Amino acid sequence: MINIGIIGYGYWGPNLVRNLIETPGASVRMVADLDSRKLQAVQQRYPTVKTTQVFMELVNDPDIHAVAIATPVSSHFELAMAALKAGKHVWVEKPMTETSVQARRLIDEAERRKLVLIVDHTFIYTGAVRKMQEIVASGELGRVYYYDSIRVNLGLFQRDVNVISDLAVHDFSILDFLLNEHPVAVSASGMNHFQGTPENLAYVTLFYDSGAIGHANVNWLAPVKVRQILLGGSKKMILYDDMQPSEKIKVYDRGISFTDDPQEIYRLRVGYRSGDMWAPQLDMSEALRVEGEHFVKCIDAGQRPITDGRLGLRVVELIEAATSSMRGRGETMHLLHQGKNS
Numbered sequence: 001m002i003n004i005g006i007i008g009y010g011y012w013g014p015n016l017v018r019n020l021i022e023t024p025g026a027s028v029r030m031v032a033d034l035d036s037r038k039l040q041a042v043q044q045r046y047p048t049v050k051t052t053q054v055f056m057e058l059v060n061d062p063d064i065h066a067v068a069i070a071t072p073v074s075s076h077f078e079l080a081m082a083a084l085k086a087g088k089h090v091w092v093e094k095p096m097t098e099t100s101v102q103a104r105r106l107i108d109e110a111e112r113r114k115l116v117l118i119v120d121h122t123f124i125y126t127g128a129v130r131k132m133q134e135i136v137a138s139g140e141l142g143r144v145y146y147y148d149s150i151r152v153n154l155g156l157f158q159r160d161v162n163v164i165s166d167l168a169v170h171d172f173s174i175l176d177f178l179l180n181e182h183p184v185a186v187s188a189s190g191m192n193h194f195q196g197t198p199e200n201l202a203y204v205t206l207f208y209d210s211g212a213i214g215h216a217n218v219n220w221l222a223p224v225k226v227r228q229i230l231l232g233g234s235k236k237m238i239l240y241d242d243m244q245p246s247e248k249i250k251v252y253d254r255g256i257s258f259t260d261d262p263q264e265i266y267r268l269r270v271g272y273r274s275g276d277m278w279a280p281q282l283d284m285s286e287a288l289r290v291e292g293e294h295f296v297k298c299i300d301a302g303q304r305p306i307t308d309g310r311l312g313l314r315v316v317e318l319i320e321a322a323t324s325s326m327r328g329r330g331e332t333m334h335l336l337h338q339g340k341n342s
């Protein structure tokens, strides 16, 4: 049995507690939060779970094997490092850290101590994204030409992070998982419409050596909630609409082809293919539940999680590059070429 302590019971923390409590092979022992009212809520709902306002009490508890961190990003490094140094496996919320330097230090510490470090890039554990990855990996989509995402709503304004760090972070992790390739350059534009607050909308473009291009439109100031991704391939195309209660993924057998026939040279050489559309069956399990089981399995087997510290680091590097580009009004930032993901 893996005993888990959870730090942070704000907006996201309760989802971790609820899912990790139900995860086979795991037991939630303690929850820490600075706010005593949050701890009262824990006690009412889960009377057997201990609570504390002092996170070090949880970190130093010898009965706790793993620590999950769901506090604001600015505190992730300090809390995760303290937990690793105390010999605990760590689950840290996205984005992993504020800086790539901090992310590298956490990876080194976890590797040196042979501890599991998982970053909660939740979308990777959804049935929809796993199905998209399966379709891409099988070659059914053909060569990936583009990924185009809209992630907008009247969002919770964050104090410590901009909209790229809050929302585009999901696209960065999904792209990493789908393409298994790191972008070579990024360009972003964005705005903060309220003085003294982080940027509340951004348009981010990612360029890949393979010729694929990725784009994310992220916005906390939209009147409606839209969560849509288009993934265009040379053979097929996918529409993923996360707001649909069912049939979130639709695969379209549509595209164009060019003829090389010299007889056709003076005629229109493009042919349109408009075939069937179908909605594949998806695993509708809650992503955090799947991720919780994966975390426990990785601890038991000493394996690296799918969303390990390295994926977390690649995402933080993209946030840094996209944010610099945005502050330079779209200046292209070239990234250290890493080719296929390690």
Ligand SMILES: NC(=O)c1ccc[n+]([C@@H]2O[C@H](COP(=O)([O-])OP(=O)(O)OC[C@H]3O[C@@H](n4cnc5c(N)ncnc54)[C@H](O)[C@@H]3O)[C@@H](O)[C@H]2O)c1
Pocket (backbone or CB within 6 Å): 007, 008, 009, 010, 011, 012, 013, 032, 033, 034, 035, 038, 053, 055, 069, 070, 071, 072, 073, 075, 093, 094, 095, 120, 121, 122
């Ligand atoms: N995976 C996802 O899809 C997803 C969704 C939402 C939020 N998140 C992430 O979860 C994290 C938390 O976000 P949130 O929206 O829940 O924030 P929040 O501000 O609502 O909650 C944070 C909680 O942490 C507590 N806290 C802060 N510092 C602490 C410390 N040192 N010790 C103990 N408690 C402390 C606060 O009192 C608060 O209750 C962020 O990293 C965010 O990006 C992830």
